[in-house]
Amino acid sequence: MAWITDLLIAANILALLYFLVVNGSYITLILLSWLQVRESRRQDNLFDLSGLFDTDLYRSASILAPAYNEEISIVESTRTLLNLQFSNYEVIVINDGSTDRTLDKLIENFDLREIDRYIPKRLETELVRRVFGSKKHPNLYVIDKENGGKADALNAGINASRKDLIFSVDSDSLLEEDVLKRMLTAFTLDQETVAVGGVVRVANGCTFRHGVVDSVRVPDSYIERAQAVEYLRSFLFGRSSWDYLDSLLIISGAFGVFDREAVIRIGGYLTDTVGEDMELVVRLHRYYIDNKIPYRIRFLPHPVCWTEVPDNRKTLGRQRNRWHRGLADTLFRHRKMLLNPKYGRLGLFAMPFFLFVELLSPVIELAGYVLFIVSWLLGVINFTFFLLFFTVALLLGVIMSVLSVLLEELTMKKYDRVRDVMVLVLYAFLENFGYRQMHVWWRFRGLIDFIRGKKEWGKMVRKKTF
């Protein structure tokens, strides 16, 4: 019996250490991101002064918007894409075999007609049935193809693109007008840039007028508010810190710009994964490092894309399950990079972080909960220790989230009212009771589903925020 006690004590200490290391590294990353966001802001300001973008010598861009059963939001989101401030760009909406009225709505609202547009098969895709052009908008094209999933739709868009850069966006997201210009600064600053990601923010609760954000507010429900805090912590400041370390592994599928030739060179998006966005970025890293070609992959904290997040547990659970399967799949496919000095900071720091902290944390956290209950029941630890551990874990989680809210307030100030900031601070506490545990569970299920080989996307339900 004594050995069980010893084992449980050791496991408890290990769990405690894991929590401290994980949360400590998160807090460090958030602090690093502050430096990065500050520097990026100064650079951004410089571009306003330089008079750049006065000439036509800049790189052109194709915006690729894959759409599958998006009849609710497709017209508004396409309209927004057509109103961006940029001189040389085309919008390619890819109707990925929708079974609803997505295509009809596009045809009706944008005066589309079938056109001849040669689409070379540089990347293999499902059959492209028709291509439409718009009489009203000469830079709008709609590709109607057989269903093949988001990655396949993006590949079809890449084949159809005639521009230097491809800009992948989700059809249910809304871009701020100046995003293309802002994203292009990274390509202008550094010749070796091949991909740039921007910030995805929670649109729920905000109001929009004519495709432009009118007021920024926190959403209404617990689950949406918890996500608002999470998006700040993970997607804004988390990614800024990876950019600071020049080791960015994820560019959100909802909002990323890539050098088209670079993407074609590595074979485009993979169609047999649900984490195609992360996988593409990791493959780009791998290609350039393997071939010893200098490159940069950047994250910019100022260009903003507003996205509608799930407002119910079922949809959110499916989304997080999919994200976690995508993460597992990418790390598994590129396991050669893990702890491999050839890949520098990526192999020695970013990949292990994503494996031990992002991927395995649900397993360890769930095991921690079980371990604590068993230890308590067996009398290895008393209730006060149990309470203490929980409080410390809570404190570290809260510090991370509160720091993110604070940094948001000190750098971006996107939320219009102090009240909203205070709500976010409150949810930095509250997300630890319920949301965190659900999140752990969804991600744990995601990992199990990955092991079982599940590759379904899962149905997403939208409620039309824009």
Added chain:
Amino acid sequence: MIELINDHAFSFIYYVLLVMAALTLFVLVTTVISRWYSERRTYRRELLEEELGEKIVSYVSGDLSLEEVQNSLHNRLDYQVMLKLVYKLEKSLEGVEEKRLQELMEVEATRDHFLKRFKSDDVILKAKACLYMSRRKSIQKESVREMVKLSASREPILAYAAATAVIAHGSMGQKATALRSVLYNREISRMAIGDLFVKFSRYGEEYHIREMEVISAMIEDPKVVPERKAILIRIFDELEYYHSLEFLLEYYRPDHPPVVMKALINLLAKFGVEEILPDIHQNFSVSNDPEIRKAAADAMGFFKKEESIPVLKRLLNDADYRVRYAAASGLAGYDQVDLMGLRNEVSDPEELDKLMGEILAEKGWGG
């Protein structure tokens, strides 16, 4: 350790809760202060923009004197707002009004502010100072010399900003040195380089003879890498330097690296230099590089010479789709070519139909 924790757990919890409370309070106070400060600043800025905007417009129209505008400038924010307004107005004014607006850039306090930034070690502040100086009417020769040195900085932002200022104020020799430094710096993007050469041309004289000579010398410079040489050749096209033709003909040799050759073929074809056609038929159309074959197909489509038709037909079966597209597009421009008959010349008639459909629709002949 476990015993220690068990014994003092409630004290620990108490401290942890205390830290959380302190943290929340800290965020609350910081948020309120930061909001108050930011909103106050925004309000003041908006008010200032309105007031100063009116004064600047009156000043450039000649209704107010420079002294009167100067008297309304008291602190750093006033000057920041003034500069922002000047930058905004700059693009929309010309002639006397533009000159009067430029006088505002010369206000002593603004000059001193940027001079301090110029002396700082911070790359971005230095770059901002250089960009400010690029907008001034004139600057000291010593400053120009300093900026020529800065244009060789490894920091792309600083090198770009310094070169911008040298282009605005330097002698032709200094401009050439700065531009050369920028060309040597591989971290500076082709977009930024293009931008600098457009500015270089804007500040030049009417026929841009000297500018053309400077660019030509850079194209011949062995230290400039082929990719950058190709950019310079494309810049001749962008800036419409037709008088560069003599240089280009002299420079033209079929053994240049592919990236340079491609730019040369494109430009010489645009300039209508038919002398390159034999090379196009015999060498470039069978090059190993698809970019060269595409440039050759584009050029043949441009010249529309009968002897190019068989070559273009051959290129309709090229391995690279861009070459096939260019060949189809070129053939579509020949009156004497039976487009339907081309289906017999290709291995994939369906693809040709799609290509031709798009090409003809774009030319306004169908679709």
